[in-house]
Amino acid sequence: xxxxxxxxxxxxxxxxxxxxxxxxxxxxxxxxxxxxxxxxxxxxxxxxxxxxxxxxxxxxxxxxxxxxxxxxxxxxxxxxxxxxxxxxxxxxxxxxxxxxxxxxxxxxxxxxxxxxxxxxxxxxxxxxxxxxxxxxxxxxxxxxxxxxxxxxxxxxxxxxxxxxxxxxxxxxxxxxxxxxxxxxxxxxxxxxxxxxxxxxxxxxxxxxxxxxxxxxxxxxxxxxxxxxxxxxxxxxxxxxxxxxxxxxxxxxxxxxxxxxxxxxxxxxxxxxxxxxxxxxxxxxxxxxxxxxxxxxxxxxxxxxxxxxxxxxxxxxxxxxxxxxxxxxxxxxxxxxxxxxxxxxxxxxxxxxxxxxxxxxxxxxxxxxxxxxxxxxxxxxxxxxxxxxxxxxxxxxxxxxxxxxxxxxxxxxxxxxxxxxxxxxxxxxxxxxxxxxxxxxxxxxxxxxxxxxxxxxxxxxxxxxxxxxxxxxxxxxxxxxxxxxxxxxxxxxxxxxxxxxxxxxxxxxxxxxxxxxxxxxxxxxxxxxxxxxxxxxxxxxxxxxxxxxxxxxxxxxxxxxxxxxxxxxxxxxxxxxxxxxxxxxxxxxxxxxxxxxxxxxxxxxxxxxxxxxxxxxxxxxxxxxxxxxxxxxxxxxxxxxxxxxxxxxxxxxxxxxxxxxxxxxxxxxxxxxxxxxxxxxxxxxxxxxxxxxxxxxxxxxxxxxxxxxxxxxxxxxxxxxxxxxxxxxxxxxxxxxxxxxxxxxxxxxxxxxxxxxxxxxxxxxxxxxxxxxxxxxxxxxx
Numbered sequence: 001x002x003x004x005x006x007x008x009x010x011x012x013x014x015x016x017x018x019x020x021x022x023x024x025x026x027x028x029x030x031x032x033x034x035x036x037x038x039x040x041x042x043x044x045x046x047x048x049x050x051x052x053x054x055x056x057x058x059x060x061x062x063x064x065x066x067x068x069x070x071x072x073x074x075x076x077x078x079x080x081x082x083x084x085x086x087x088x089x090x091x092x093x094x095x096x097x098x099x100x101x102x103x104x105x106x107x108x109x110x111x112x113x114x115x116x117x118x119x120x121x122x123x124x125x126x127x128x129x130x131x132x133x134x135x136x137x138x139x140x141x142x143x144x145x146x147x148x149x150x151x152x153x154x155x156x157x158x159x160x161x162x163x164x165x166x167x168x169x170x171x172x173x174x175x176x177x178x179x180x181x182x183x184x185x186x187x188x189x190x191x192x193x194x195x196x197x198x199x200x201x202x203x204x205x206x207x208x209x210x211x212x213x214x215x216x217x218x219x220x221x222x223x224x225x226x227x228x229x230x231x232x233x234x235x236x237x238x239x240x241x242x243x244x245x246x247x248x249x250x251x252x253x254x255x256x257x258x259x260x261x262x263x264x265x266x267x268x269x270x271x272x273x274x275x276x277x278x279x280x281x282x283x284x285x286x287x288x289x290x291x292x293x294x295x296x297x298x299x300x301x302x303x304x305x306x307x308x309x310x311x312x313x314x315x316x317x318x319x320x321x322x323x324x325x326x327x328x329x330x331x332x333x334x335x336x337x338x339x340x341x342x343x344x345x346x347x348x349x350x351x352x353x354x355x356x357x358x359x360x361x362x363x364x365x366x367x368x369x370x371x372x373x374x375x376x377x378x379x380x381x382x383x384x385x386x387x388x389x390x391x392x393x394x395x396x397x398x399x400x401x402x403x404x405x406x407x408x409x410x411x412x413x414x415x416x417x418x419x420x421x422x423x424x425x426x427x428x429x430x431x432x433x434x435x436x437x438x439x440x441x442x443x444x445x446x447x448x449x450x451x452x453x454x455x456x457x458x459x460x461x462x463x464x465x466x467x468x469x470x471x472x473x474x475x476x477x478x479x480x481x482x483x484x485x486x487x488x489x490x491x492x493x494x495x496x497x498x499x500x501x502x503x504x505x506x507x508x509x510x511x512x513x514x515x516x517x518x519x520x521x522x523x524x525x526x527x528x529x530x531x532x533x534x535x536x537x538x539x540x541x542x543x544x545x546x547x548x549x550x551x552x553x554x555x556x557x558x559x560x561x562x563x564x565x566x567x568x569x570x571x572x573x574x575x576x577x578x579x580x581x582x583x584x585x586x587x588x589x590x591x592x593x594x595x596x597x598x599x600x601x602x603x604x605x606x607x608x609x610x611x612x613x614x615x616x617x618x619x620x621x622x623x624x625x626x627x628x629x630x631x632x633x634x635x636x637x638x639x640x641x642x643x644x645x646x647x648x649x650x651x652x653x654x655x656x657x658x659x660x661x662x663x664x665x666x667x668x669x670x671x672x673x674x675x676x677x678x679x680x681x682x683x684x685x686x687x688x689x690x691x692x693x694x695x696x697x698x699x700x701x702x703x704x705x706x707x708x709x710x711x712x713x714x715x716x717x718x719x720x721x722x723x724x725x726x727x728x729x730x731x732x733x734x735x736x737x738x739x740x741x742x743x744x745x746x747x748x749x750x751x752x753x754x755x756x757x758x759x760x761x762x763x764x765x766x767x768x769x770x771x772x773x774x775x776x777x778x779x780x781x
Contacts (some may be wrong), residue, residue: 002471006082010464013073013487014367017360019101020069020486024356026063026108030054032178032439037676038643039432044676047684048112052602055772056123057111062348063121064711065210065731067138067264068599070356072100072139074219075162075361082222083150084158084469088140091144096407097133103128115185118599119196119205119635123175124186136173140166141350147549152467155546156240157740161218162245163553168560175564176203182697183690186596190701195571197638198254200722202564212347214245220288220312223359227304233290237283239542246556248273250563255326259612260638261627266567267328273563274326281319281346293384293391303378310386314350318343327552333408336608336642338428340398342393342460349442357381357449357771364453381445388441391434399431403642408616415475416619421645422672428673578631579702586632586703587690587761589717594758596694598637601678608639609648609762622649622763629763633705644675651764655731656724659756660746663712681752683740688714688721688749721753 037043038052039694044050080087087093106128110116116123126133139500143166147159174198179187191199219780225232232238254262292305299305321343325334334340365372372378372595406424409417417763418424500519545552587595598604611617618624625648630636639646654662664682666675695710709716726736737744744750 008465016073023065030058041674071215078222089144114600156221158218161752165215189635196636201256202253209249228295241284258331285316311354318347334402337400337403342396368460369463371456383443388438391438395434397433399428512760587714590720590757594754597755606643610638649763714753
């Protein structure tokens with residue numbers, strides 16, 4: 001029999017491994033800095049190194065640089081061996097690697113400069129968004145081309161998860177990045193308010209699902225059996241795990257928006273599907289842990305298995321806590337608090353971080369033909385990382401529950417027991433210091449790992465894996481026709497399940513419960529039909545599907561799109577009618593500029609703009625927020641965290657001079673606050689000639705600015721800015737000037753003035769007032 005030698009492309013794997021290690025150090029160092037800033041405000045170094053600008057840098061570095069490079073390394077290494085083929089194109093592999101690093105460097109430069117869209121986990125501006133899409137397509141082409149050249153017909157479970165990742169991330173990124181460019185470094189989302197909130201958290205939740213979860217599960221299904229030298233515990237359980245996640249995850253995004261202005265039907269869908277995620281998620285965790293049956297004794301000495309087993313355990317903890325937090329009563333307490341931060345980091349540090357370390361410790365010795373330099377150092381890394389995670393999570397649990405209880409605490413007379421928001425910060429500040437300590441422990445482990453891996457690589461030499469494969473000359477066995485797979489009984493049963501679940505949201509009480517029970521029964525039937533062996537066929541339906549990469553991918557696309565289309569389309573098509581009937585009015589030119597400053601400084605990372613329907617929130621912040629409040633917000637600014645108070649109705653609550661002094665020295669106004677100072681805003685100027693372009697762009701996304709209002713935007717903004725500056729000079733003795741000079745405290749057309757105008761607008765403009773009237777009042781003020 002003729003054979004052929006395959007030499008795998010492990011060079012690109014090594015490149016992604018080292019890039020991941022490097023950016024893991026960078027991302028976690030930035031995390032330590034912002035943890036220090038929260039506990040010790042002088043650590044903020046505005047304008048470039050303040051919390052609002054560094055927090056997006058931290059999240060992007062950890063998610064897309066550290067985990068992103070790690071998952072590319074794992075995907076490329078395992079795929080070649082699972083399909084017994086070299087990566088299809090060395091050129092595409094190189095473009096993928098260097099293109100992704102260029103994107104990361106662009107993010108590292110742009111975010112501290114305040115170049116941001118203001119959308120969490122999607123802050124990068126439109127030129128970088130396009131670059132991400134292009135490089136992701138390169139990755140997809142290289143991957144699917146490799147599948148087309150495969151010598152192993154059957155697709156192993158890890159490949160299923162990789163397919164779902166590639167398809168879904170592409171859909172998420174493209175839809176969430178629909179935006180209108182204003183200039184080279186500025187754009188506005190085409191979605192606004194509640195529509196933008198739904199699209200953003202459809203993206204944000206599923207970015208966690210399909211960038212931080214499904215590819216790492218694929219890596220788990222490959223590297224854990226390899227390290228344990230045991231087969232996967234249950235093939236059938238892996239089928240349930242995969243299709244359960246692919247179908248259910250995409251619906252769960254609205255649970256991030258419970259008790260907001262999002263319609264109740266969407267909130268209910270998000271909560272119900274989040275609770276249903278418990279089953280497949282824990283099925284996957286158990287499948288991973290039970291794979292270690294007969295190998296538990298190895299954990300005592302093998303650091304790789306320690307990391308992988310602990311990582312899978314943290315996956316189980318996080319996927320238990322996530323659905324728990326989606327229950328409305330629990331979300332009412334936890335949302336906007338540090339409990340959510342603890343939840344995110346138990347997954348990020350525990351699941352992603354420990355899995356990455358385990359994979360690196362197993363992979364690098366094989367990539368360099370050497371033994372791991374120090375197993376003792378790897379074991380020490382495991383223990384300090386685990387202790388660090390536990391301290392972090394417990395500290396954030398305590399801080400979050402404390403925050404939630406203090407915010408809602410009322411006296412017997414109905415008044416707030418803690419009316420000053422700073423009181424809650426002072427109460428939890430010790431937990432912020434504990435978080436810093438835990439971060440230092442985890443960071444020390446990352447440095448130790450980097451040293452250990454470098455020493456391991458230096459003790460050997462780069463080695464590319466090789467494999468001898470037989471050259472098949474016989475004709476392939478005839479496949480089952482694709483229509484029989486695409487329209488098989490499991491698919492038809494799944495369609496009935498989808499219909500029953502959607503109908504469930506339209507009813508209350510007994511009927512809703514009955515439909516849910518029927519949906520579960522049909523779902524179980526679909527799974528049973530899909531995995532059982534048929535008497536009249538050689539293999540089960542799903543086993544046959546695993547040999548047809550194209551049909552498999554089509555079904556994944558359908559499963560992913562169903563949830564997104566069902567949730568997003570109804571919200572989007574309601575936009576024209578909402579704008580036609582709204583009593584709200586667009587921002588004035590100066591207010592729009594101020595809103596851009598708010599986004600630029602990352603204020604959304606600390607302040608929400610969404611008052612929930614709780615008596616204590618109304619007592620603290622004002623009237624409950626409505627859909628109409630944010631109908632012209634491109635992007636929305638509801639926020640996801642309250643390090644500072646909600647700002648939805650802050651307009652008119654304080655005088656202009658209060659806002660000015662608060663931004664120059666926050667502690668002069670709010671003793672004990674950890675807010676960074678923003679004195680640079682008083683000298684940074686805005687060219688109002690560019691405001692005209694911004695209004696045109698906003699009009700293109702549906703904001704009803706009139707032609708004459710756009711033409712006079714520069715003059716209108718200038719006059720409004722002059723009025724605010726004049727008032728500050730008269731009422732507070734602020735030294736005002738037209739251009740930055742010595743002795744000048746505030747420039748008329750400064751970002752400070754624009755930001756004050758925006759803050760004074762929030763929740764304040766009388767409904768039904770015309771834009772021209774609002775501008776006149778702004779000038780008069």
